[in-house]
Amino acid sequence: MHRPRRRAGTTAVLGVLLAGAALAATGPARASGAAPHTPVRAAPASGPAVTGHAYRFVGEKVAGGGRGSQAPEIGPGQYLDTIGPGETRWYAAELDASSAADLSATAVPRPGSAVASGDGLDLRLRRADEYAYTCGTAAARFGRDESAGLLTAAVSRIPGAGDSPTCDRKGRYLLSVTRVAGHGPARDRWPLELRMGTEGARQDRAASGPDGGPLPEDGLRPGGSRSGRAGGPRGGTAVPTGGGSGFNDARRIGPGEWRDEVLPARTRFYRIRLGWGQRLRYTVESGGPAGPDRPASPRVRASVYSPGRARVSGARGPEAQPDDRVLVAGGTVPVAWANRWDEQRSVASVRSSGDYYLAVSWESGAKPRTSAALPVVLRVSVLGEELAGPQQRAPAAAGSDAPETDSAKAGDTVPSAGRGFMIVAAALGAAGLVLATFAALAALRQRSAYEGPGVGR
Template identity: 30%
Template sequence: MRGRWCTARERRAGAWRGRSSTAVRLGAVAVVLGTTAAVGPAPAARAAGDGAPAVTPSPYAFADGARTVEGARSTADAVRLTPGTVHRSSLPSSGKVNYRLVLDATSSAYVSVTAVPPPGSTVSVIDGLKVSVQDAEGNSCSSDTANFGAARSPHPIAAWGMREIAPTKSLCQKAGAYYVSVERADPEGSSPGAWDLELFATTEPPTAKTGATSAPRVWNSATPQPLQGEPERRRGGAGFARATPLDQGVWRDDIRPGQTLFYEVPVDWGQQLAVTADLGSSDSAGTGYASGALDLALYNPARGRAAVVSVGYDGDQNSGSLPPLPPVDHANRYGALAQVNAMRFAGSYYLVAHLARDVADTFGDGPFRMTLRVRVEGEPRSGPGYTEESRPEGVFDVSEQDREAAAEGVPAPGDDTAMRVIAVGGIGTGSALLVGLGVWTLVARRRSAA
């Protein structure tokens, strides 16, 4: 078994800060043991077996410990969001819901909102999520919209809002209250009913020196050849908080119609990311064409969308690449294009793959073979010199722990391979602990021998 259970997300939350690699691995066994009882059918499925009606589980894994808040119709009643903390809320079919940020006059702030339509719902091409930020005087600071697209397949989507401190801006530069408004882009033609929301607020501290006020004009914008090689298996997670780390390489996963998988790639200052997604041919006899069958989106460390590519499917293999992305640079924030503007800080970049639900109508339930070819070019360089810590801490950094997690991978929840360590019929807690320690020791010895 490959993998390490101490992820970049846990490090940023401070839960693993200061521990040795050995302690991390010992703690990992405890985590596995602690979650054994949760392996198996979802609670709704178990309840159904006792005579209760079956309930389809959520297609999205929300962050553990997320603080539940209620969006307010009026800004006067808006609940305050805490930067560095994940919040959970809901969005009604119509109208806005509002949240509040209290900001200083030196730090930039970002709020990413992930919307999760309920399973079985229908969505229109232009429906989606709109997120905007205003100051206390009603001035607009930013606005972003994410749509479901031509496939009309309901799945988790994210849009972000921001309050930027920049010498090129005159509005939204004061300290005080700011309001985050969330609404559906166009609910007409989509199923009524509330959507679940996950809100992630971050702050970016000022830099010691004033840098460039325009995006770099010269960078390699040529699309590189997709990385070749024998693919290695990595199973994607079911949410941003469960994203599976990847580093440069060729990665293979299975994806089913209607499923969304999450991965994260550490990209440091000065490094350039390129990703190609391949969808393998179908083993069914179905014929037809699914427009935008595979959707691959890239989100930055603040969960702001940077780029997207859609791959059509007719049953034969097909491939698509993200548009050329610049090297990560603090000055990219002054770029006009999203794929430049969003590549503004180092950290974990998220790849989110969704296979349209309608693919099953023609080509069956799958699973379908998906290959991600991830290339990270360039040597890491020093960052812009932040004067303070971000919130959450380390979100705009790449550490050695991040690189190690990406190289080794972290099993996603429900990964049968990971659970075989302790999921032996009737195994006791003490025996499971010994087995887990034995596995970690064996892995360490093999690495030393290598």
């Protein structure tokens, strides 16, 4: 009478173990698609998310006001909205008297939609009082008729950076985002991703690099670099990688030589960590034989963005090159706290250690003539010894010579090769667990045959 119960119990145990084995086999595959760490409030599964240019949107839905008095409140994090031609959307933020704040907007037209020269975004940050004092402006434009890509503009409120203390005060600020329509008919609404980040103040206002601050040209001048890790070919072979669709899924890379492919009118994003005292240099080379699937002399563009998504620098390849290859190069100044008070935006944006973004695009005109991918090679150097902090005469950071390519530690997605290994290893472990379960059940049945029907009471 008791043997059927034992069979039911062992069957239930087997089912649980098999379910656990299945989860173990699929777990790494799910983890490999996890988003990189980003200070966001929510990640909705639907909405403007998902229609724009394969861009991976992340954020909480918000509806910008039609005027300043209707502006919804936003705080540190990311938000999703939409914006139409000629429209202005308003958002409000409470800022204290000492923290720096970065506010950015990224617009992503739908795939295949045309954009005209002059289409773009205007951002303005102002006080929400009766005087409406402007504290910062920024703009991003499509430079010529081309297939839709993405545009990003960012404004910053940095206490002590302006001539007037008005924008250093604690209080309510308004961000306006205006979609400027170029020379063309009205177009669809654009999905819009907003980001707000803040950075606390330091006691030492004069904190800077060991030399009292960088020279603006240091990041772009060839040669004369400070000691540190310089990227270069790894054994003469570029490492395959796959750039992300935008800031949220940008692929983490480090010093070295990397190989990827870029589709017409698309942009690939990569993230590179820079510590205090370090600067970035890069080159992007495209090439390969011209043919029916790829026009000769493609035009390549590369841009660097700060952790707050402000555009630091950009480079664009020439219209034509004799050897059918395009080479663009650029970089940043050394990361230093004192950069925030520099008048040049390309210097002022490089004021915080953290992830900087390299975006590589293939400009192919309003109607791409091919769907073939363009091979590109990225050569990345991180120059200068990382310092322990932003203060003057800061010592070298502990372990600053260690390679910075630990994607798992950085919260990045697992590379495809590693992902495959993890899945296979998990599957083998699951198979071993199943076999061990069957062996245990067989032993249990054999033991019950010796002990008789009274076992299990």
